[in-house]
Amino acid sequence: MIRVIFIFTLLLSSFFTQISYAENTEDIIKYRKNIMKAIGNHISIIAANLKGKVSISEDILPHSQSILLTLSSINITKTFPENSGPNHSSTTKSLENIWSEKDLFSIAMKESVEKAKDLVLSAESDDKQNIAKSLGALGKTCGSCHNKFRKKKN
Numbered sequence: 001m002i003r004v005i006f007i008f009t010l011l012l013s014s015f016f017t018q019i020s021y022a023e024n025t026e027d028i029i030k031y032r033k034n035i036m037k038a039i040g041n042h043i044s045i046i047a048a049n050l051k052g053k054v055s056i057s058e059d060i061l062p063h064s065q066s067i068l069l070t071l072s073s074i075n076i077t078k079t080f081p082e083n084s085g086p087n088h089s090s091t092t093k094s095l096e097n098i099w100s101e102k103d104l105f106s107i108a109m110k111e112s113v114e115k116a117k118d119l120v121l122s123a124e125s126d127d128k129q130n131i132a133k134s135l136g137a138l139g140k141t142c143g144s145c146h147n148k149f150r151k152k153k154n
């Protein structure tokens with residue numbers, strides 16, 4: 001009898017671990033999308049000022065700094081854990097090569113961080129043309145990571 005209870009408990013606990021595991025996957029996917037969206041929003045805020053849609057140019061520096069801070073603090077291992085790719089969920093646009101080409105993914109992140117640093121420097125100099133150039137260069141690094149590691153829109 002004790003053995004039966006033991007096995008039953010074991011089965012039950014593995015059942016619950018699996019459930020919480022599945023929730024975890026969706027939570028981390030949503031989480032990293034939120035980080036990406038935040039970065040995207042900072043870019044839109046800077047772009048709105050550069051295009052003259054609004055004239056609150058004192059916002060350019062803090063939002064450039066926010067991009068740098070956000071990008072550079074991404075913990076790739078925790079934010080893109082092994083089991084959160086397209087084989088484990090249909091809600092992610094992350095591609096499997098994030099894990100099979102880890103080094104390239106982390107290089108792509110570093111390149112983006114470098115361009116975000118340049119953007120902060122330009123924003124500090126308050127030269128709109130420089131800022132636009134740096135923003136364009138940063139945008140290219142977002143795009144090249146997305147091209148390689150993110151599923152295209154259907």
Ligand code: HEC
Pocket residue numbers: 029032033034036037039040043067091092093094095105106108109112138139141142143145146149150
């Ligand atoms: C090192 C790779 C990498 C870099 C650099 C990168 N991204 Fe991403 N981004 C991704 C991946 C992977 C996804 C897909 C996430 C998912 O669905 O799991 C993504 C998704 C997004 C999304 C969509 C989020 C959603 O709601 O689905 C936005 C917006 C975005 N990124 C903006 C940016 C911007 C802006 C930059 C540059 C400043 C940037 N990203 C830099 C890898 C990167």
